């Protein structure tokens with residue numbers, strides 16, 4: 234790293250930004266599941282879901298460059314790309330979800346979902362889970378219970394405990410506790426009513442990434458959706474983390490629960506690093522929204538972004554990435570559970586496909602979070618050329634979420650390095 238880069242960064246970007254790692258990593262190049270720093274050191278990327286089909290995939294870069302060299306405008310002119318992309322993206326979803334509206338970030342997608350839900354239901358209340366992150370606009374940041382101060386929550390917002398059967402109030406991982414967690418929506422809807430609000434929507438990140446990765450039984454979403462709809466609200470799936478094959482059985486996380494949301498929001502992985510995000514809904518909801526509002530987003534759905542989105546879908550199909558996620562993920566899950574048998578520090582392993590949370594605890598009985606140990610594991614791995622993160626309310630969950638091209642050899646390298654890091658504590 235150039236010695237003055239940190240100081241220049243601080244001056245130029247200000248103090249609100251954060252860097253990963255005690256010794257920040259200065260990356261200059263990426264290829265597939267690998268990243269390279271300025272000194273030429275190679276890192277296995279076990280963290281970045283944005284580079285979904287691998288860093289700088291040649292098919293995506295080629296599509297981007299060709300379209301950028303031809304034309305870039307916006308959705309107020311006719312263009313084949315955006316229509317073809319909307320058609321192909323909705324073909325990955327249940328039939329009802331066939332209308333796409335394009336934005337540039339997950340935040341914008343969730344913000345638009347709020348506007349749509351409020352316009353269509355006539356209600357303004359929003360239900361989310363505790364410790365969630367949904368984005369950074371004024372409204373969506375207030376809904377990001379992980380970061381927004383609980384004491385300053387607006388009256389239209391209610392949060393329910395996330396369905397964590399390891400730390401939560403219901404501790405059996407089966408359907409009974411999933412139903413009990415979903416039942417918490419009842420009192421939350423009543424609390425909204427006490428303040429004069431009815432629910433417009435219930436929003437969940439379907440892998441609960443900021444809760445330290447949760448995979449509740451399918452009954453959770455089914456019952457939660459039933460309850461919010463009965464109260465006049467829409468069911469909204471935030472698939473920014475759990476979407477685009479990440480969980481290994483379907484393209485979208487909510488499909489694991491066998492439910493169909495009214496609105497799906499998506500972002501990060503759609504553009505393999507290019508800012509491309511979307512809201513997908515039903516024709517009936519889109520039509521009711523359009524009665525009250527026009528929609529335009531200067532950069533959302535431009536021909537270059539759409540070319541990128543199409544190229545990402547090509548790669549997923551050609552390289553059979555859903556199957557890769559499923560198969561590599563199964564091996565990785567086994568390997569992580571094997572590590573749990575060897576290291577008492579691991580209290581729990583959760584997740585599926587290529588998204589795992591490895592919970593680090595001081596004591597398996599008390600489940601006391603060990604954030605400092607988790608941080609030491611993260612730093613040890615970085616030294617050994619493996620990048621991953623820590624997350625969760627106690628910041629003690631090792632977060633593993635590599636590009637979808639992560640294969641068995643990559644998984645073996647990760648498991649070996651993780652074993653070494655845990656053994657070093």
Ligand SMILES: Cc1ncc(COP(=O)(O)O)c(C=O)c1O
Nearest residue numbers: 338339340366367368438473500
């Ligand atoms: C579940 C979830 N939703 C929404 C967002 C916001 O996406 P963006 O950072 O693209 O605005 C994030 C970002 O981390 C997220 O994890």
